[in-house]
Amino acid sequence: MSVLGVYGVKRAASLIYYGLHAMQHRGQEGCGIVSVNERGEMNRHRGKGLVSEIFNEQKIAELDGELAIGHVLYTGAASRSMDNIQPLFFHHGSGDFAVANNGNIVNAAKLRSWLESKGSLFHSMTDSELLAHLIKKECSEEPRIYAIIEALNLLEGAFAFLIMTKNRLYACRDRHGLHPLSIGRIGEGYVVASESCALDTMGAEFVRDVEPGEIVTIDHKGLRSSFYSQERKCKMCAMEYIYFARPDSDVDGCNVHAYRKESGRRLFKEAPADADIVIGVPDSSLSAAQGYSEESGMPYEMGLIKNKYVGRTFIQPSQDLREKGVKMKLSAVRSIVNGKRVVMVDDSIVRGTTSRRIVNMLREAGATEVHVRIASPTMTHPCFYGVDTSTLDELLLARMSVEEACKAIGADSLAFLSYDSTLKSAAGRTDMCLACFDGNYPTALFQSIEEANK
Numbered sequence: 001m002s003v004l005g006v007y008g009v010k011r012a013a014s015l016i017y018y019g020l021h022a023m024q025h026r027g028q029e030g031c032g033i034v035s036v037n038e039r040g041e042m043n044r045h046r047g048k049g050l051v052s053e054i055f056n057e058q059k060i061a062e063l064d065g066e067l068a069i070g071h072v073l074y075t076g077a078a079s080r081s082m083d084n085i086q087p088l089f090f091h092h093g094s095g096d097f098a099v100a101n102n103g104n105i106v107n108a109a110k111l112r113s114w115l116e117s118k119g120s121l122f123h124s125m126t127d128s129e130l131l132a133h134l135i136k137k138e139c140s141e142e143p144r145i146y147a148i149i150e151a152l153n154l155l156e157g158a159f160a161f162l163i164m165t166k167n168r169l170y171a172c173r174d175r176h177g178l179h180p181l182s183i184g185r186i187g188e189g190y191v192v193a194s195e196s197c198a199l200d201t202m203g204a205e206f207v208r209d210v211e212p213g214e215i216v217t218i219d220h221k222g223l224r225s226s227f228y229s230q231e232r233k234c235k236m237c238a239m240e241y242i243y244f245a246r247p248d249s250d251v252d253g254c255n256v257h258a259y260r261k262e263s264g265r266r267l268f269k270e271a272p273a274d275a276d277i278v279i280g281v282p283d284s285s286l287s288a289a290q291g292y293s294e295e296s297g298m299p300y301e302m303g304l305i306k307n308k309y310v311g312r313t314f315i316q317p318s319q320d321l322r323e324k325g326v327k328m329k330l331s332a333v334r335s336i337v338n339g340k341r342v343v344m345v346d347d348s349i350v351r352g353t354t355s356r357r358i359v360n361m362l363r364e365a366g367a368t369e370v371h372v373r374i375a376s377p378t379m380t381h382p383c384f385y386g387v388d389t390s391t392l393d394e395l396l397l398a399r400m401s402v403e404e405a406c407k408a409i410g411a412d413s414l415a416f417l418s419y420d421s422t423l424k425s426a427a428g429r430t431d432m433c434l435a436c437f438d439g440n441y442p443t444a445l446f447q448s449i450e451e452a453n454k
């Protein structure tokens with residue numbers, strides 16, 4: 001998922017449109033934009049599908065104004081009904097407002113039942129609606145920021161909320177800093193985005209990241225900062241560096257391509273393989289493969305090609321069609337891998353099915369040996385913070401040893417990056433969330449891992 005907000009720029013919705021395009025890799029299930037026109041009215045357009053499928057020139061033109069927020073919904077988000085496509089907007093006597101979020105609140109179920117017991121009725125399963133109810137649970141004459149601070153203090157888990165009123169934008173990041181949120185400047189206006197690559201696309205200059213536990217208020221007075229919590233940590237999600245973010249993005253000050261390249265270098269030092277060429281699984285593993293190649297002296301080759309024009313996968317009823325589905329997305333380059341001992345670098349192993357198919361594809365194309373090197377540790381725990389890494393039962397390395405997994409995917413050898421190197425590949429970082437690799441969740445979970453598995 002990702003959020004995007006623009007304040008004080010003409011035709012804000014068209015800028016959001018370009019920015020959401022740049023962050024399409026963070027969610028393909030649905031998207032939406034809400035804007036505020038010069039009369040202070042909010043207009044929204046949203047739908048299921050890619051940004052290019054949902055919006056056209058006319059739809060964007062209807063969303064006039066200098067203030068807007070947008071959202072793309074992740075494929076793995078819990079519920080895909082239209083009601084859950086964000087941003088949501090709410091009518092209220094004190095003024096309309098809109099909310100969008102990237103993340104997952106782990107105590108949401110408890111808070112929802114508490115609110116329902118007091119009479120709240122929910123339209124969606126989103127944390128954005130939960131936040132809206134919490135902000136408005138008491139009708140107070142105090143400035144809205146107090147209600148926001150109070151509401152955020154009730155939440156546990158990962159969030160990057162954008163709250164938009166008719167003349168103000170609030171950007172709020174959870175106190176553990178689990179997901180990124182960057183601020184940019186464009187002329188006299190501001191942009192807030194889940195990933196810095198969106199700022200570049202929109203022509204905005206990076207200003208700084210929203211800090212863990214911070215609420216940044218943007219309005220005609222400029223930019224102001226407050227903190228909803230003093231208990232703050234820097235637990236950025238390791239998967240942002242490993243898999244999720246675009247290589248041209250900087251996450252908490254560390255460039256994603258540089259991180260992946262360094263992880264590839266370290267991977268070779270920790271798990272060298274004797275082979276002829278190094279290849280990466282496109283797109284997220286190419287930087288790590290380059291790092292592995294540079295450190296090892298083995299040539300980096302383009303042994304796998306991704307078909308960029310395959311959109312979201314369709315329902316594939318049979319095994320045969322599933323295999324074809326993978327081949328539609330990815331092809332082995334026979335002239336490169338034929339007769340070669342190949343090191344195949346990938347970012348992670350989740351269920352292991354894709355790794356098995358790719359290893360098989362490389363052997364069919366003539367590779368004599370396939371050594372799989374993974375630029376992250378063994379994934380043994382599910383994520384509770386909004387990243388769809390799979391359930392406990394489905395995680396291959398939660399069920400079997402590395403040796404067994406090597407056999408299961410049909411590789412000649414298999415090795416993973418250490419925890420230490422996963423952290424140290426991010427220059428200057430001393431901490432991050434590695435919970436899906438070691439089970440040390442930075443927050444209480446409010447449910448057991450087994451319950452979440454059901």
Ligand code: SF4
Nearest residue numbers: 237238383433435436
């Ligand atoms: S559990 Fe894994 S995927 Fe989830 S936030 Fe932590 S590192 Fe990221």
